[in-house]
Amino acid sequence: MRKASYSKSRRRSVSIQNKPRIIAVANQKGGVGKTTTAINLGTALAAVGETVLIIDLDPQGNASTGLGIARKASQKSSYHVLIGEASLDQVIIESGIPRLHCAPSTMDLLGAELELAEFDRKAYRLADAIKTMQESGNTARNYSYILVDCPPSLNLLTINSLSAADAILVPLQCEFFALEGLSQLLKTVERVKSTLNPRLAIQGVVLTMFDRRNSLSEQVAEDVRSVLGDKVYQTVIPRNVRVSEAPSYGKPVLLYDNGCLGSQAYIRLASEVIRRERDLRAA
Ligand code: ADP
Ligand code: MG
Numbered sequence: 150m151r152k153a154s155y156s157k158s159r160r161r162s163v164s165i166q167n168k169p170r171i172i173a174v175a176n177q178k179g180g181v182g183k184t185t186t187a188i189n190l191g192t193a194l195a196a197v198g199e200t201v202l203i204i205d206l207d208p209q210g211n212a213s214t215g216l217g218i219a220r221k222a223s224q225k226s227s228y229h230v231l232i233g234e235a236s237l238d239q240v241i242i243e244s245g246i247p248r249l250h251c252a253p254s255t256m257d258l259l260g261a262e263l264e265l266a267e268f269d270r271k272a273y274r275l276a277d278a279i280k281t282m283q284e285s286g287n288t289a290r291n292y293s294y295i296l297v298d299c300p301p302s303l304n305l306l307t308i309n310s311l312s313a314a315d316a317i318l319v320p321l322q323c324e325f326f327a328l329e330g331l332s333q334l335l336k337t338v339e340r341v342k343s344t345l346n347p348r349l350a351i352q353g354v355v356l357t358m359f360d361r362r363n364s365l366s367e368q369v370a371e372d373v374r375s376v377l378g379d380k381v382y383q384t385v386i387p388r389n390v391r392v393s394e395a396p397s398y399g400k401p402v403l404l405y406d407n408g409c410l411g412s413q414a415y416i417r418l419a420s421e422v423i424r425r426e427r428d429l430r431a432a
Contacts, residue, residue, distance in 0.1 A: 209300070218244065233268075392409075
């Protein structure tokens with residue numbers, strides 16, 4: 150008896166200690182670097198010893214394929230998790246990169262929004278699935294970070310990810326209309342915070358596809374910093390051809406070419422994210 154109660158309380162304390170930090174990588178604009186950031190930040194975090202799960206919540210499934218996971222129609226995916234046909238545990242695939250796992254998506258997600266409308270706790274389907282996984286006591290699923298790659302929309306899939314998250318990380322492309330739509334996104338964050346998930350914080354805003362040769366990039370970066378201040382990470386992700394080539398090899402850029410400027414930037418971003426998580430946790 151003594152032994153049983155000891156292991157039970159021990160398991161509980163381990164799961165509390167190992168509570169993952171859940172970060173939604175979101176921006177309703179497409180093509181701003183959400184998926185690239187989820188994959189490469191995830192890889193950089195795993196490289197420094199964190200245990201990472203990437204949940205692909207975009208029907209396009211670029212995070213899954215970018216990690217070299219072939220998508221099969223028959224596969225169980227994040228869709229099945231949301232509609233309650235599978236547990237998160239059952240759909241997770243090892244990426245081949247140490248300490249980095251992925252819950253892939255399938256095209257079924259395209260119809261998920263309509264289907265979810267009929268469910269109880271429709272905005273908490275992902276949060277509930279993560280909680281069930283944590284409580285399962287399966288130590289192989291003790292992640293220190295869970296990154297959710299969101300679709301380019303403020304739909305129910307994105308709301309599910311914001312309801313589950315501790316924080317949102319927003320990739321912002323260094324282009325003329327960078328700030329357009331951002332206020333809508335921040336309003337959504339506030340609304341989620343006041344209704345669905347009071348603990349939701351802003352991890353930060355990362356400037357992506359920064360082009361040193363283009364003075365517009367410099368101008369946009371300056372404008373964004375003047376509006377958002379220290380919400381913007383010091384690290385800027387440069388436009389780098391190696392970053393855009395890597396997904397076609399089914400690899401994060403850190404594996405494809407770990408010395409290139411894009412890889413180096415994602416390693417710096419990972420250390421900034423870890424530092425901010427420590428501060429958020431301490432707050
Ligand atoms: P989102 O997920 O927001 O739609 P992606 O991460 O898929 O955006 O990026 C859009 C496109 O831009 C992809 O083709 C990707 O390879 C490319 N891309 C992203 N970041 C960079 C970068 N730093 N340098 C060059 N190309 C990039
Ligand atoms: Mg994407």
